[in-house]
Amino acid sequence: MALNSKIGIVIQREYFTRVKKKSFIFLTILMPLLFIGLSLTTFFLATINEGKAKVIVVVDETGKYFPVLKSTDQYQFIESKTGFQEFRKNSDESVYATLVITDDLLENPDAIMLYSSNPVVSSAEEAITSPLNNYLSDKKLESYNIPNLKQIIEDSKIKLNLKSVKWGDETGSEIQTSSVMASAIGMVFTFLIYMFIMIYGSIVMQGVMEEKTNRIVEVIVSSVKPFDLMMGKLVGIGLVGLTQFGIWALLLLGVQAGAFMFLGNSEVFQTINASFGAINILELSLYFILFFIGGYLIYSSLFAAIGAIINSPEDAQQYMMPITVLILFALYTGIYSAQNPDGPLAFWTSLFPFTSPIVMMVRIPYGVHWWELLLSIVLLFGSVFFVIQIVAKIYRVGILMYGKKPTYKELMKWLKY
């Protein structure tokens, strides 16, 4: 019987038992909805105003400034005829703050005070200072007695409209990049790849541990080589991950097509579409799949080794620590690299195989030299090959070892078996 067909049978089981689970179907459909729902809720909560405008009482002894302050949805300005001291005594819950102006502000800029029994939020300060600042600078300009001075200053302000343009490497054609969009998309892919590696890595670990603790492995290993069993598991579960990604991609395409049907002509949709600009989603997805496969294999094989070493879930923590630290380091460098995608940290970590799958996904939307990509991919898959060789040795011994958990020193010995 051919060796490959054995791996094939294992892959089939690992894949179909998971994909057919109700929880998989449920989660795959529910996750994007949950994600969209959550972001919409946050967005919605951030935009809605509090029911009533906050009242700010203005005690303007000069009488010049109250008309300048315009009430908004958030803040309502009420002029007080009574003195400031009076107000303090009668202050009630309905008044948010009291603004006191005692002198001409052009001559005495300190003659303005805001009193409140609560900490004053910055948007309240903004609502007061920005109209007053405008008014005062206008007044100041007027005081120079130069006709049309305001107009002159206005004209002298040259507004730079900086568009960053990146030359295409070979064709010399110009590709317009939008850095906001690039960083947003990079972030999404980075989080996706991080999430996928963590989730599917621990599924691999649980799968290996289940076989070990249930002692199924003794039955299986007498007909399949441990290496085939491990590879079958890694590949099968990896395919589950890709399936999930595929389903999400299809859902996204569906949403986009739907949006095109309904909003195709509207301006909003055109702007959104245009802002994707040169960022090629298809190309990005291909790199995502490539880096996911590499990142998944390198980390999940380590997780498989842990599953083979330990005898109970409680022991997992000790061995998972170094891996979790590494993967979190990758995530944080990824986030940091979004601000400086061509910096040395981003450069080196996008070559280092344990961080490259995550960091590279941030950098790709900004554009990366082809040789960097190639080197990163070669290093990644080279390391995958190397790591799997080592892990296979630990796995082979570990799955049949029961009793006390091994020390790191013993693990080194297993490598030599």
Place this chain on the structure above:
Amino acid sequence: MIFLETKEVVKQYSGHLALDKVSVQIPEQKVFGLLGPNGAGKTTLIRIITRITAPDYGEVLFKNRPLAYEDIFKIGYLPEERGLYKKMKVGEQAVYLARLKGLTASEAKERLKKWFEKFDILSWWDKKLEELSKGMQQKVQFIITVIHEPELLIFDEPFSGFDPINTELLKNEILQLKEQGKTIIFSTHNMASVEEICDEIALIDKSKVVLSGDVNQIRDDHKQHIFKIRTENENLIANEALCEILSQGEDSRNYLFRIKKNVDISNSEFLSNLLKNNEIVSFEEEIPSMNDIFIQTVNKTQVNK
């Protein structure tokens, strides 16, 4: 003919010697008992035979040539610590495991259905394993072990967890497999079943083979020359040089004596000597049970240490 043979197999685990020059010969179409106290090295030897682990020294011969990877498909192994996927449907995982042993999916299904019917568990085909009782799980496991009709079967403590009825069922299945021409390695602590089933045995203790050979031969070799006799008379008249009375008693009919023969003469000569002075009703030599031999041998090796 020797079906499988290990030659001076040595296996060292970090810090301790699991097998120390173990040589056993397993004859074709016989039931071979692999006996020994816990931790003696039985499971290690089985794992070497099933190629789960490799020996440090020594070799394993399969039909007189070195054991090769392909040979494991001719072996069915029922481990002592057994387990299956708890959340997976019984039929589905039986088919999976059968396919791993080289059967095609349809072949596997066909054979499994027959076995499931025979063991009266066909109605559980689509149930998850965790819904089955322990005995039923054991049956499933047994079926999986024999499903690819291997030439060599290895059963490690096959009767643990079975009720007497199912133990009988399983015992008959094992004897039937022997009749079909399979070679069987049978590892157990249950000495009564060894006497019933095994043709030959090897007793492993402290990583070494301390006793091996044909079961009947071994039992004969371990005879203590103790006899049980029934007489009509209250007193046994016998020369002290001839025999020694170990114990005596009586029941409603006869007097019972347990005596030890002290001279090196044949049993019939011994009997005729006794007959001269006594009215003997019955005369029987005690054949030691495998249980006694087991305890005796293991204790002896412990004393020697």
